[in-house]
Amino acid sequence: MVTAVSMLAVLIACGQTESKSEKETGEKNEGKKPVTELTVLAAASMTDAMQEIGEAYQETHENIEITYQFDSSGTLKTQIEEGAPADIFISAATKQMDELVQGELVAKDSVFPWLENKVVLIVPKDSEDGPDSFEDAAKEEVPMIAIGNEDVPVGQYTQTIYQNLGLLENIQAKANLASNVRQVLDWVATGNAPCGVVYATDAQIEENVKVVCEAPKGSCDPVIYPAGMVSASKEKEASAEFLEYLKTEAVSEILEAYGFTPYQS
Known part of the structure; x- marks a missing residue:
């Protein structure tokens, strides 16, 4: 009988402790804003x-x-x-x-x-015979250029730049079109493209590319x-x-x- 009474007392105490704990938790949660x-x-x-x-x-x-x-x-x-x-x-x-x-x-x-931001031309970091300018990238000796497609802002800037340079047709004939600017960056960084057009900020975070030059002044609107x-x-x-x-x-x-x-x- 003594054992049963003792056990009952423990259970009641535990129940009171849990209730107190739940109450305290509830009070704390009341003070927090929902996520x-x-x-x-x-x-x-x-x-x-x-x-x-x-x-x-x-x-x-x-x-x-x-x-x-x-x-x-x-x-x-x-x-x-x-x-x-x-x-x-x-x-x-x-x-x-x-x-x-x-x-x-x-x-x-x-x-x-x-x-x-700024639009820049990039080449792989170890490139020694890549283009030196946007104009050079349009020449026949450069087999490919990675650019964003027409739905991508960097691709739209690129088209405007080359249209203003009078070299859009040269670029369109050998452009490898990417779905976003980070894809262009990756293609050049891995050497799958000899050059590409990205934003200066993208080039800054990728150690495997180097910036050749910025877009010619006045060739596109401010980014x-x-x-x-x-x-x-x-x-x-x-x-x-x-x-x-x-x-x-x-x-x-x-x-x-x-x-x-x-x-x-």
């Missing part, structure tokens, strides 16, 4: 910088969880048009953003020019990256806060470390 998930669709050239920016943001916003989708701006634009879940869009050109704004798929008053909120976002307040964060000095320092230039009007 908010933000889906950011960003140009492939933003991959490394955006991941660092997101990590820095989440250090001071523990209730925010950021999910990224990196690809060509044209592909991401199509995803938004087809209704893919998204809160924020960052494009490598104004064209895709403007078209989404016109279609009311991105909130016009949320869009701002965020940063700038401006706009950012904005997707109209269908279910987290508008959190999205607006994140977009404001992108304008801070702390973010500018991260961007500059990756070779981007914060936009200045």
